[in-house]
Amino acid sequence: MKPRIHFAHLPTKIESLPRLSAALQGPRLVVKRDDQTGLAFGGNKTRKLEYLLAEAREQEADLLITAGAVQSNHCRQTVAAASRFGFDCILVLFGDPPDPPDGNHLLHYLLGAEVVFTQRENVDNKLREVFQNAMSEGRKPYLIPYGGSNPTGAMGDVNAMLELAQQDPTPDWIVFPSSSGGTQAGMLVGGRLSGYSGKILGISVDEPAEVLKVNVSKLATETAAAIGKDWYFSVDDVLVNDEYTGQGYAVMGEPEIEAIRLFAQKEALILDPVYTGRAAAGLIDLIRKKFFDPSETVLFWHTGGGPALFASRYQSRLLEN
Numbered sequence: 060m061k062p063r064i065h066f067a068h069l070p071t072k073i074e075s076l077p078r079l080s081a082a083l084q085g086p087r088l089v090v091k092r093d094d095q096t097g098l099a100f101g102g103n104k105t106r107k108l109e110y111l112l113a114e115a116r117e118q119e120a121d122l123l124i125t126a127g128a129v130q131s132n133h134c135r136q137t138v139a140a141a142s143r144f145g146f147d148c149i150l151v152l153f154g155d156p157p158d159p160p161d162g163n164h165l166l167h168y169l170l171g172a173e174v175v176f177t178q179r180e181n182v183d184n185k186l187r188e189v190f191q192n193a194m195s196e197g198r199k200p201y202l203i204p205y206g207g208s209n210p211t212g213a214m215g216d217v218n219a220m221l222e223l224a225q226q227d228p229t230p231d232w233i234v235f236p237s238s239s240g241g242t243q244a245g246m247l248v249g250g251r252l253s254g255y256s257g258k259i260l261g262i263s264v265d266e267p268a269e270v271l272k273v274n275v276s277k278l279a280t281e282t283a284a285a286i287g288k289d290w291y292f293s294v295d296d297v298l299v300n301d302e303y304t305g306q307g308y309a310v311m312g313e314p315e316i317e318a319i320r321l322f323a324q325k326e327a328l329i330l331d332p333v334y335t336g337r338a339a340a341g342l343i344d345l346i347r348k349k350f351f352d353p354s355e356t357v358l359f360w361h362t363g364g365g366p367a368l369f370a371s372r373y374q375s376r377l378l379e380n
Contacts, residue, residue, distance in 0.1 A: 060286060061214050062113040066143065067105045068097035070222045073358070078325040085346035086355040089230065090328065091223070094335075094363040099139030099166060102132045102363025103242060106215030107207035108140045114211050115146065120201035122147045124189055126182050128309055129154035130333065130367040133206050135163045138172040146201075148172045149193070151186050153179040154309070162370030208241025210285040213278060216245025217252065217286070224253035230358035232351060236338035237261025237271060237299060242362070244278035247292055251283075262341035263301040264334055265308040272297040303341035309333045311373055314340035319368075319377065331364025332373045338362075 072095070076088040096105040115123060123141045127134040127150070134150045141148035150172045152164075160168055167174060177185040186202065193200040203212070223229075237243045243261045250259060263271050272294040279297075283290040305312040311332040318339035322328040330336045342359060351357055367373070 061110050061211060062117060063109045063214075064113045064116070064144070065109060066098065066140070067109055068095060068101075070226065071095055073226050073228070076326050076359075079322065082321065082325055083343060083346045085349075086351040086353055086357045089228065089356060089358050090326075091358055091360045093219075094329070094361045094365060096363070098136055098143070099170060100135070100363070100366050102136050103216070103219075103360070104133045104136040104207055104363075105140070106219055107212035107241060108136060108215070110211050110214040111203050111207055112140055112144055112146075115201035116144070118199070118201060120146065120199045122149065122193055122198045122200040123203060124149045124151070124186065124193065124200050125203035125207070126151040126153075126186055126205050128152065128333075129156055130163045130309065130370050132163060132331070132334070132362075132364045132367065134172070135166050135170070135366065137203060137207070138167055138170040142170050147198075149175060149189055151175050151177060151182060151189055153177055153182055157371060162368070163366045164370070166366060204239075206239025206241055208239035208244070208278065210278070210282040213241045213245035213248070213282040214285070216242050217249035217282065220246050220249025220255060221253050224255065228356050229255075229257070231257045231355040232357040233257060233259045233360055234338065234342050234357060235261060235360035236264050236334040236362055237275070238264040238266065238334070240271060240274040240278050243275045243297065244282055247275070247279040247296060248282045248286070248288070248290070251290065258298055260298045260300060262303055262338040263299055264337050265304055266301070268299040268301040269294075271299045271301070275299070300341060300345070303337055303344070305337070311336065311376055314344065316376060318343055328361065329365045329368065330361075331367040333367055334364050335362055
């Protein structure tokens with residue numbers, strides 16, 4: 060295993076969702092509470108950061124650089140981890156900057172990030188530019204990819220599946236939001252390590268299924284190699300549903316609004332408008348379509364993201380009748 064700094068609140072609990080299960084009249088629903096990992100409002104990226112920061116420390120870095128949307132949960136948790144362990148942090152963000160800052164973006168500043176804005180299509184170029192500028196200034200930057208999705212970051216989700224194997228119940232299905240691919244790749248490797256026999260279904264937040272499957276299978280193979288396993292993962296090993304991407308990334312539609320309200324009012328679970336809200340909307344629709352057998356247990360992996368609800372762009376929509 061790769062080096063790790065332990066700071067997440069683990070193991071996260073699995074809780075039953077009896078009122079939601081009854082309302083949807085489908086399979087038994089449970090939730091894995093990765094919204095409670097403990098770092099600046101929590102989230103699953105904290106798992107990845109335990110490994111990414113350990114690698115940064117090994118390389119004697121003093122600056123973390125990463126990228127995401129203006130309401131990025133990954134960026135919030137990255138700058139929080141940087142602050143906690145004494146790194147500087149530069150965030151390369153895309154999207155329209157809210158004025159004044161709100162939601163996750165308010166926390167980016169509160170936690171001490173230096174923020175650089177760019178267009179989404181220019182993120183990779185801007186990351187390289189920021190990295191090179193930092194090097195030329197004599198700093199020691201460590202680059203964390205979008206979503207923390209590389210073999211080092213995916214180790215957090217390998218460990219998550221080993222954690223799950225020690226908990227009850229063992230679900231027949233795991234459903235969660237999938238985008239940059241690191242979470243799903245780590246789950247596939249961890250599932251094979253732990254002997255998990257259920258199905259791991261990523262609800263795509265933005266990518267077409269064929270793109271996400273290629274990305275996840277490649278990263279899962281690389282992650283396995285990083286821990287000394289000669290395992291090959293094909294696109295057929297990756298389960299993705301891309302029917303719920305709606306009007307695009309970070310655009311909250313009626314399905315997300317319904318899911319956010321239903322989870323809140325039935326189980327007091329707070330979802331976010333971009334990731335967990337979209338994945339929950341997919342889960343709800345699949346249950347209504349009788350995709351799951353009523354005898355099965357379905358685990359919704361809550362990856363966090365609650366602060367994004369407090370972004371002004373989403374508030375008025377959530378308050379509509």
